[in-house]
Amino acid sequence: MISFIVPAHNEQACLGRTLRAIHESARVLGPRYEIIVVDDASTDATAEIARQNQARVVSVNHRQIAATRNSGGRAAEGARFFFVDADTTINPRAVASALRAMDHGAVGGGGATGIDRSERVPLYGRLVFWVVALVPKLVGFTGGAFMFCTREAFYATGGFDERFYCGEEGFFALALKRQGRFFVPWESVVTSGRRLRKISGGQLLIGGLRMIFSPVKLVTERASVQDVWYDSNRADDDKVPNSIAARFSNGVALIVVVVLLTGPAWDFIPWRLTPRDSLIGKYRFCVSVFLCHLGMLGWLVGLVLLVNVLRQKRWTGLVQSTVLIAICFWQAWLSTQGVIRIWAIFVRWITNI
DSSP states (O other): OEEEEEEESSOTTTHHHHHHHHHHHHHHHOOOEEEEEEEESOOSSHHHHHHHTTOEEEEEOOOOHHHHHHHHHHHOOSSEEEEEOTTEEOOHHHHHHHHHHHHTTOOEEEOOEEEOTTSOOOHHHHHHHHHHHHHHHHHTOOOSSEEEEEHHHHHHHTSSOTTOSSSHHHHHHHHHHHHSOEEOOSSOEEEOOHHHHHSOHHHHHHHHHHHHHOHHHHHHOHHHHHHHHSOOOOTTTTOOOOSHHHHHHHHHHHHHHHHHHHGGGGGGSOGGGSOTTSHHHHHHHHHHHHHHHHHTHHHHHHHHHHHHHTTOOSHHHHHHHHHHHHHHHHHHHHHHHHHHHHHHHHHHHHHHO
């Protein structure tokens, strides 16, 4: 039997669509299934909508997504677990692909997510989701709104780490990779873009800076992610802020995202074709400054993967992780050299003033 586990807090607006998509996917595929909605202290009609859609309701009061997911896993009776966010619409193709992978030995995995074209989100959000949908398929690793695993793997890993208030699915994915093969289907699922509507581009950029300078605090303290992940107010989830400040910060975020996506292309253009005293040369130099400092995050990512690789149980997982670690450290080393050169240029410029 398949167990679909849906953590939910005040999700009356999205939950019905999510549950109908689960029913449709399961009925197309044919196996026995159950749907468990883990109602985490909702104050709206979440539980009622779940029962109307033939779901079993497990009531908890955690207000923490990792603990809520785990409560659903412990209540599940199936041999295969699918963790589906309450604002996510799955499809038979993604579920079938995941089931085939587990039938052939995968311990679990996660699906890439996209947003519906009809949803209103800032333009930078469209670009972000395009990358989010593509990169996991290329590197074979993802967390996110659609994850799956065998019952044995869930208990072997201990489930989602309840020390984390966000990013718990990424750490769960790392734990699954230590148990065996981790699978990312090419078939994507559709999730809501409401968080991109709820926060401005400026808030997103600030969150990115906090991830760089204080990553542990960001994922282990509830207050750090309260506004994004734990806000109970769903009244304005369908509205895009239209104030001048919001539009300005979204514009800045769009510029940053475009720079991130196009920046690597400059590596294929010789510097002699873009003299530093020209306008395009100055732009390229600014892009290089930004990307070099950002690229130093490779040290952090590489260290996280290094800790994980030492506990790999499969040689293929060991090879894959080793390659990713090498790429992260190589990129970080190149970025570090770039940062040193950039600051040397800045010091010389200051000295000559």
